[in-house]
Structures are given as C-alpha cells and as structure tokens.
Amino acid sequence: MAATEIYLTQSNDTAARTIGDDTLIMSTLDSTIFMLNSVGTTIWNSADGATPLSRIVHERVCEEFEVTEEQAFADAREFVDKLASHGVLLVSDNPATPKEAQ
Amino acid sequence: MQLPATEQNRDVVIEIGGFPIEVQTTSAEFERILMGRYRDYVRPGRASQFALRVEVITPGSFDPDADAEVWLEDREWRMERGDFRARWNPEERCGQVSQTANPYSIDSVLRIVHTLMLAPEGGFLLHASSAVRNGKAFLFSGVSEAGKTTMARLAPPDVALLTDEASYVRKVDGRYFAFGTPFAGELGEPGKNISAPIEAVYLLHKAPENSIQEIDPAIAVQRLLRNILFFAHEPEMVRQVFEAALAFVAAVPVRQLSFFPDQRVWELIR
Numbered sequence: 255m256a257a258t259e260i261y262l263t264q265s266n267d268t269a270a271r272t273i274g275d276d277t278l279i280m281s282t283l284d285s286t287i288f289m290l291n292s293v294g295t296t297i298w299n300s301a302d303g304a305t306p307l308s309r310i311v312h313e314r315v316c317e318e319f320e321v322t323e324e325q326a327f328a329d330a331r332e333f334v335d336k337l338a339s340h341g342v343l344l345v346s347d348n349p350a351t352p353k354e355a356q
Numbered sequence: 357m358q359l360p361a362t363e364q365n366r367d368v369v370i371e372i373g374g375f376p377i378e379v380q381t382t383s384a385e386f387e388r389i390l391m392g393r394y395r396d397y398v399r400p401g402r403a404s405q406f407a408l409r410v411e412v413i414t415p416g417s418f419d420p421d422a423d424a425e426v427w428l429e430d431r432e433w434r435m436e437r438g439d440f441r442a443r444w445n446p447e448e449r450c451g452q453v454s455q456t457a458n459p460y461s462i463d464s465v466l467r468i469v470h471t472l473m474l475a476p477e478g479g480f481l482l483h484a485s486s487a488v489r490n491g492k493a494f495l496f497s498g499v500s501e502a503g504k505t506t507m508a509r510l511a512p513p514d515v516a517l518l519t520d521e522a523s524y525v526r527k528v529d530g531r532y533f534a535f536g537t538p539f540a541g542e543l544g545e546p547g548k549n550i551s552a553p554i555e556a557v558y559l560l561h562k563a564p565e566n567s568i569q570e571i572d573p574a575i576a577v578q579r580l581l582r583n584i585l586f587f588a589h590e591p592e593m594v595r596q597v598f599e600a601a602l603a604f605v606a607a608v609p610v611r612q613l614s615f616f617p618d619q620r621v622w623e624l625i626r
Contacts, residue, residue: 267591269598276574280581280598282591289578 259308262301262334263344270298279342286340293319293326294333301343303350307334369402370394372466373524373535374551375473378404379462383412386457393459396549397538407450408442408469412457426468426588433588435468437461444469446476467522467539468587475586475596478603479526483583484557485541486523486534488516493534493552494625495523496613497583498560505542506617507560515622519547522585525554525604532608558613558625566621569612576610577601 264270270279275292277299290298293315300310307330315326337343366387368379376399381387391398424437433451435442440461444451451469455461471481484497485504496507508520518524518534521541526533532554536547559571559579571579580601586593604610615621 269595271577271598271602273574273577273602274572276572278574278577278581278598278602280594282594285586285589285594287578287581289574 258347259306260334261303261306261346261349262297262310263303263346263350264298264301265342265344268342272299279337281340281342283341286342288337288340288342293329297330297333298343303344303346306349307331368394369399369404370397370466370538371399371402371404372397372470372537373474373479373526374528375406375470376402376404377406377408377466377469380407380409381412383410383457386410386412389457389459390462393463394538394546396536396546405449406473408444408453408465409451410453410455410462413454415456417454417456424464424587428588428590433468433472435465435587437464440465442468444472446472463539467585470524471586472588472593474524474526475593475600477527478596478600479524480597480600480604481537481539481585482523482525482557482580483521483585484523485520486518486547487511488518488534488548488550488552489514489625491552492555493518494555495525495534495557496560497523497557497580499583502560503562503615503617504560507615507621508543510617510619510622512619512622516548516550517543517545518550520545532604554608556609556611558611561612561614562617563614564616565614566616566624567614568624569614571610571612573605573610576605580605580610 267283268279277290277295279288296314311327311330316323338345363382366381368390369376422438426435433444440455442453442465453465474480484495485508486495505520508517518536520543522539524535524537533551534554535551536549538546540546586597
C-alpha cells in the first residue's frame, strides 16, 4: 500500500480541542481554523510521530469506520497533506525518537 | 502617565466595556472630535488606570495605503495603518498614538486596544449587532451582508441597541455580558451605553421564513471564531482567543437564526 511510510506529529503551533466527535484546530501561525470529523480526529489523535500513517489507517481508521483500506489511505493522505501545508501536522519519512515524540 | 506641563492637557476619559481609558491630547480640535464621537461614553473626572497619549500630526506623514498591522515587540503591541502609528504597553496600561485630527484613526486604535485588553480575560469583540430586551442581551453575528444592521434597524421600540457592528463581550463575575459600544457600522449611530447578561448569540442566515435552529457546539465555536475581531495574530493571542471562544460556547447558547428581513423576526427574540 504505502510505498514510503510517513510519520505524523502534531505541531506545537496549534490550539486544538475535541468537542463530541469533532476536533477544532486553530493554527497559531496563520489563524486558520480546521474542523476535523471523527475520522480526522482519529488520525489527529494518532499523530504521535512514531506510528506510520499506514498503521494508523489499518488499525484505527479501518477498524472504527466502514471504509476500504485503499480508499481510507488515499483520503488520509489527502487530509494529511492539507493540514501539513498549513503547518498543523508535521510529516516525516522517519519516526520521531522517543524524546522528539514527547 | 502625564503630559509635560508646558501645554494645556485636554484629557478625555472614554469608558467602553467598563474600561475607562484616558485619551491625552493637547489639541483642542482633537478634544472636540473626541467629545463629539464618544459623547455617550465620555466620563468627565473618572479615574482611569489606562492612558493613551495622542500626538496629532499633520496630514501626509504616513503612507495612506498601508494595511493595518499589529505585532508584539519588546513586550509592547505595535499598531500601524496608513493613517496612524500606535503602541500599547499592556503591563503599564498605557500607549501612544500618532495620527491626524480625525475620529477614524482613534476609533480603530481603541478597537484594537480593547481586543488586546479583553483577550487575556476571555472577552472579545464580535462582528455582531447586539441589543438588550427585557434585561437580556442578544447578539446577531455574521459576515458582511449577513443582516447585522438589518436586525438593528428592525428592532422594536422596547429594544435598546448596543451596536450594529462590533459587540463587546466581557466576562464579569463568571457571567458573560454584552456592553454598548460607540463602534458603529452602517447605522452610523453609537450604541446605548448599557450592559446586560448575554442570553444568546444568533448566527444570521437569511431565509424565506423565520426560525431558530440549534447547532453543533463545534460548529458554533468555528463560526464564532470566524467572527471574532482580533488583529494581533501572535501565537499566544491566538490561543487566548481560541480558548475564549470555547469557554463562551460552553456557557452561552449559540444558535442559527434563519430570518426574513421584516419586524416579525423580533417575535422570536425574547
């Protein structure tokens, strides 16, 4: 599925709060506001810098939501790219060290 | 803060939202402008812990086309636009303004300074008209053309208007209050200088019929954030505004008001 693994970390340049199933995120860099649905919230909460996106999709998204893994990964990648373009999510080809992931 | 004694001080205390700010000037012309524009908000003799010293300058001193910018530098807020330059020290509660003798520049500076004072305590200015009915304040929020001024124009006689443009929200003793402001929109009239606990915020949506809809709290916060005026996009300020919106929605009902623009809409607002 994933040719290259990517690892996600929540940026410190955000303010975020989960309300019900949704999560509101505000970038403190450009004040952009994002509202994540339950799938987005699952990915956001899993962005620990150590878990590859493919595993997040396989173990959490596909377990919780009725969606094919292929579609889920494509949607997740698009979602990640959008948040990353605003600096809300940090994307790396390598897992964060335990210290970085704290 | 005191001006040198060599010129006659013409200080005007302008109290908005319970914050009296002493605007210090030596210009008789500017004093007249202040007394006229803020007449219902001027508090002669009122002690003030906040001061803004205004230096009235000659036209042409700044680039008139420059956009507004607000930033933090050396623990002071700096504000610049084509028609003014200003700074505000939140710790010393004082600042300076350089502008020509006109009411619009000081009006913008006051709006910015009030947002800076409100943010740390969870208050804010909201793009909204607001009014008091039966001792309760109602806010009508939306983007430009959403109907803020229309709601103000349609208000029946028993309604006291607080503003048709920028609603002043402040937490007092654990409750959210709306205060009248002199910050006017299309109506061109200052709001009544009173305050009342906020009963509800209505997000405006024009429709063929009048109705009120509950909305999801996350959507309420998102839409509120879009309408909160904050000029300083510093990270700490953004966090304060974010937290303020969350706390407000947890305490005050935020609903959608679908409305047809005639007086009947006010039958729903009680």
